[in-house]
Amino acid sequence: MQxxxxxxxxxxxxxxxxxxxYWNVGPGGPIRVPVCSVLVEHSDGLFLFDTGxxxxxxxxxxxxxKPLQTTEQTIPGALARxxxxxxDISAVVNSHLHMDHVGANRFFxxxxxICQKAEYERAAxxxxxxxxxxxxxxxxxxxxxxxxxxxxxxxxQTSQNTRFTLVEGDVELAKGLDLIFTPGHSAGHCSxxxxxxxxxxxxxxxxxAYSAHNMDQFIQGGYHSDPVAGEQxxxxxxxxxxxxxxxxxxxxxxxxPHLNVVGDLLAVA
Amino acid sequence: MQxxxxxxxxxxxxxxxxxxxYWNVGPGGPIRVPVCSVLVEHSDGLFLFDTGxxxxxxxxxxxxxKPLQTTEQTIPGALARxxxxxxDISAVVNSHLHMDHVGANRFFxxxxxICQKAEYERAAxxxxxxxxxxxxxxxxxxxxxxxxxxxxxxxxQTSQNTRFTLVEGDVELAKGLDLIFTPGHSAGHCSxxxxxxxxxxxxxxxxxAYSAHNMDQFIQGGYHSDPVAGEQxxxxxxxxxxxxxxxxxxxxxxxxPHLNVVGDLLAVA
Numbered sequence: 001m002q003x004x005x006x007x008x009x010x011x012x013x014x015x016x017x018x019x020x021x022y023w024n025v026g027p028g029g030p031i032r033v034p035v036c037s038v039l040v041e042h043s044d045g046l047f048l049f050d051t052g053x054x055x056x057x058x059x060x061x062x063x064x065x066k067p068l069q070t071t072e073q074t075i076p077g078a079l080a081r082x083x084x085x086x087x088d089i090s091a092v093v094n095s096h097l098h099m100d101h102v103g104a105n106r107f108f109x110x111x112x113x114i115c116q117k118a119e120y121e122r123a124a125x126x127x128x129x130x131x132x133x134x135x136x137x138x139x140x141x142x143x144x145x146x147x148x149x150x151x152x153x154x155x156x157q158t159s160q161n162t163r164f165t166l167v168e169g170d171v172e173l174a175k176g177l178d179l180i181f182t183p184g185h186s187a188g189h190c191s192x193x194x195x196x197x198x199x200x201x202x203x204x205x206x207x208x209a210y211s212a213h214n215m216d217q218f219i220q221g222g223y224h225s226d227p228v229a230g231e232q233x234x235x236x237x238x239x240x241x242x243x244x245x246x247x248x249x250x251x252x253x254x255x256x257p258h259l260n261v262v263g264d265l266l267a268v269a
Numbered sequence: 270m271q272x273x274x275x276x277x278x279x280x281x282x283x284x285x286x287x288x289x290x291y292w293n294v295g296p297g298g299p300i301r302v303p304v305c306s307v308l309v310e311h312s313d314g315l316f317l318f319d320t321g322x323x324x325x326x327x328x329x330x331x332x333x334x335k336p337l338q339t340t341e342q343t344i345p346g347a348l349a350r351x352x353x354x355x356x357d358i359s360a361v362v363n364s365h366l367h368m369d370h371v372g373a374n375r376f377f378x379x380x381x382x383i384c385q386k387a388e389y390e391r392a393a394x395x396x397x398x399x400x401x402x403x404x405x406x407x408x409x410x411x412x413x414x415x416x417x418x419x420x421x422x423x424x425x426q427t428s429q430n431t432r433f434t435l436v437e438g439d440v441e442l443a444k445g446l447d448l449i450f451t452p453g454h455s456a457g458h459c460s461x462x463x464x465x466x467x468x469x470x471x472x473x474x475x476x477x478a479y480s481a482h483n484m485d486q487f488i489q490g491g492y493h494s495d496p497v498a499g500e501q502x503x504x505x506x507x508x509x510x511x512x513x514x515x516x517x518x519x520x521x522x523x524x525x526p527h528l529n530v531v532g533d534l535l536a537v538a
Binding site for chain 2: 220
C-alpha cells in the first residue's frame with residue numbers, strides 16, 4: 001500500500017459567539033473560528049473532506065459572521081499551492097451539508113460526491129431552525145431547485161454532476177479511511193478516522209467537536225440538531241480516540257496547534 | 270361552575286445571556302429574565318403551576334446567574350401576600366423539573382404533585398448536558414437520594430410526601446384546565462391552557478416559548494433537550510393560541526406586559 005498523505009487545508013475564518021462554540025457554557029463574546037478541510041492522498045485516489053465556505057455567500061447572507069478568506073484559503077487556491085488542481089480530486093466527502101462545509105463543492109463536477117443519506121434528506125427538508133445552516137445549496141442542483149434557489153447554481157452545474165453517493169452509518173471509504181457516523185450536530189454528521197499503516201491514527205471529529213476544549217470539557221457546539229445524539233457521538237469519539245490512540249485534529253479550533261501548519265503535510269505514513 | 274381566578278406570581282429574576290434566550294439568533298449579552306409561576310383558583314381546588322427557583326440554591330450553585338428574589342417573590346411570600354398559605358394548595362403541577370421551576374416544591378408536602386412521566390424519568394437519568402438543569406432535586410426525596418444529593422432535602426421530606434403523580438401527554442386536570450404536552454425544551458415539558466367559561470382562554474407556554482419575542486419570531490430557547498420536538502411544540506402552541514383565540518402569558522419575558530400586574534389577579538372568568 002502506498003503512503004497516505006494528510007493535509008489540513010486552512011479555509012479562512014468566521015466570527016462566532018462564545019455560546020455558539022461552547023453550548024450553555026460560554027463565555028459569550030466574539031471568537032474568530034477557523035474553518036478547515038482535510039485532503040488525503042491515498043493509493044485509491046485523492047479524497048477531499050469538506051470544502052469550507054463560499055466567501056461571497058457568507059458576505060451576502062450572514063455578514064455578521066465577518067468572513068475572512070484569502071484566495072489561497074479557497075479550496076482551488078489551496079490545491080494550487082500544493083501543486084495540484086481541482087481536477088485531481090477523486091472524491092469529495094462532506095462531513096455534513098452546512099454552508100461552511102460545502103462552499104467549494106461546485107468546483108468538483110467530475111469527482112464522486114459522498115455524504116450520509118440522513119444528512120442529504122435533512123438538507124432537502126430542513127426544520128425551520130436549520131434553514132440558515134443549509135442555506136448554501138450550490139452543492140446540489142437537485143436541492144437548489146427544490147428550494148427555489150437555482151440562482152445559487154453556477155454555469156455547468158447539473159443534477160447529474162452534483163449527484164451524491166449516499167452512505168449510511170460507518171463506512172470504510174478505502175483501506176485506512178473510515179467514516180464514523182456521529183449525528184447530533186446535524187442529522188447525518190460523520191467524522192473521519194485515518195489509520196495509516198506505520199503511524200498513529202488521526203481522528204477528525206469535524207463538527208462533532210469543534211475544538212480540543214469542546215472535547216476535553218465535553219461541551220457540544222451551540223448549533224445542533226439533536227443534543228442527545230450529539231452527546232453520544234462526542235462520547236463515541238472520545239472512546240475511539242482512546243482505543244485507537246489517535247491524534248485528534250480539529251476543524252474549528254481557534255487554538256489549534258495544527259493551524260500553523262495548515263495546508264502543509266500533517267503526516268506521512 | 271365557580272369562577273376561575275388566575276394569578277401570575279413574580280418569582281424574582283435570573284441573569285441569562287441573549288443566546289440563551291434566543292437560540293442561534295441573539296444578540297448576546299446579559300438579559301435579566303423574570304421567573305414566574307401561575308396560581309389558579311378553581312372549584313376543584315387551588316392549583317400552583319411551577320414553583321420558581323430556590324435563592325440559596327442558585328446563589329450557591331450558579332452564582333453567575335445573579336439571582337434576585339425578595340421574600341415576597343418566594344412562593345410562600347406570594348401566597349401570604351394574596352392572603353393564603355401553603356397549606357391551601359391542592360396540587361403543585363410542574364411544567365418541567367428544571368431548577369427554576371421546582372425551587373419551592375418542598376413547601377407542599379400535603380399537595381398532590383403532578384408532572385409528565387417522561388420528565389420525571391429524564392430527571393432521574395439526565396444526559397450530561399442536562400445535569401445542571403436538573404441540579405435542584407429537593408422536589409423529590411427519591412431522586413435526591415438516587416443522585417446522592419440527600420443534603421438538598423429539608424426536614425420532613427420523605428419519598429411519600431414528595432411522590433409525583435405522573436401523567437402522559439395532554440391531560441385535563443380539571444374542567445377548563447388542560448396540560449398540553451410540549452416537549453423539546455425538556456423531555457417531558459408541558460404547557461397550560463386555561464379555558465374559563467366567560468372569558469378568552471389563557472395559554473401559558475412556560476419554557477416552550479420564553480417570551481413574546483420567542484413566539485413571534487419562532488425562536489427556541491438556547492437550552493433544550495430536543496430542538497426538533499421544540500420546534501413542533503412551538504408551532505403547536507402558535508396554532509392552539511390562534512384556534513382558541515387565547516391570550517398568551519409568558520413566564521420568562523423581560524418585556525412582559527403582565528409583569529406590572531404580577532402577583533395580582535390576571536383574570537376572573
